[in-house]
């Protein structure tokens with residue numbers, strides 16, 4: 001693994017545009033929220049100061065209301081659509097998107113704090129970051145759970161990070177608006193078979209323009225007007241885990257006054273997750289908040305409540321039973337959709353391919369619940385995939401072929417922080 005470690009360091013340096021790391025050149029040329037928070041853990045392995053800087057730069061894009069946007073547009077680029085002129089206006093580009101992404105920051109900050117060799121720096125940085133991360137969690141509850149469900153809503157598939165997951169198929173049937181003509185740039189960089197379809201993009205853009213029309217992404221309004229409103233397992237599992245890690249940081253930093261508030265989020269989250277469990281199939285599902293229906297798609301997000309630590313022992317056992325079956329059906333795990341499901345597409349982004357960061361979250365959860373053998377199997381698959389195919393964005397579970405973007409930052413970060 002010596003060479004992949006060197007290659008990973010080289011990859012992060014190459015994708016470093018000065019205080020922030022782009023996920024990959026051309027395909028994603030700005031700072032993405034959850035990518036960056038994960039990438040910080042990779043930097044921490046060889047340059048702690050740079051790791052903290054990644055989070056600082058991400059939070060420099062935080063909105064006044066507390067939201068951390070999904071993309072911060074620090075410097076111009078012509079290789080991405082929809083860029084700052086679409087989110088803003090031609091001639092008046094936006095500094096960021098008007099939507100968010102899974103809140104990994106607290107998880108990352110705890111990782112940095114626990115692995116630090118420079119406690120002084122870590123304490124200084126955390127003192128600065130803590131109130132910002134806290135404000136972002138408060139934003140989630142205020143803007144995305146105004147009805148006190150205990151679980152938060154996403155309003156755009158891009159917010160989940162799992163853009164074209166089959167979990168959104170039914171909810172994405174709303175009619176598309178009359179859109180200004182547009183040209184996708186992702187297809188210049190990656191084969192169309194590995195990306196979302198045109199129909200999916202038309203829906204993505206319909207949402208974008210509708211949200212822009214709400215006084216440029218007014219958080220108070222979007223929840224009530226969006227034709228897409230889901231309880232996403234990925235976002236909620238990450239938020240639940242992030243709350244636990246924020247609580248840990250609060251105690252470390254002597255901020256006991258906020259522990260009660262975080263405990264309430266955790267208690268309510270625990271209740272909220274109950275509705276997402278389906279005893280019959282032994283899986284969790286996302287829920288359409290507008291119809292109340294569970295999305296029936298079996299996706300890898302179903303295993304993320306293990307990472308959150310919100311599943312009971314019995315639920316964990318049922319999840320593991322499913323997971324074993326999925327792994328027995330493909331040479332490389334974990335596929336992002338059950339390989340026996342008709343919606344499984346081994347190359348198409350979040351409809352089948354393996355993502356190393358999801359493997360990391362699932363393994364972390366499995367170890368917590370005591371399933372060391374299956375965690376080891378996923379770890380070994382992750383090592384094999386990255387050794388054979390390199391630092392690709394995602395991987396075909398049937399062949400191990402690398403797909404999507406090349407020299408991908410969060411895959412590199414996982415090789416450094418996890419698969420070393």
Ligand code: DGY
Nearest residue numbers: 081082158161163186
């Ligand atoms: C995309 O594919 O453009 C999204 O922003 C990534 O989530």
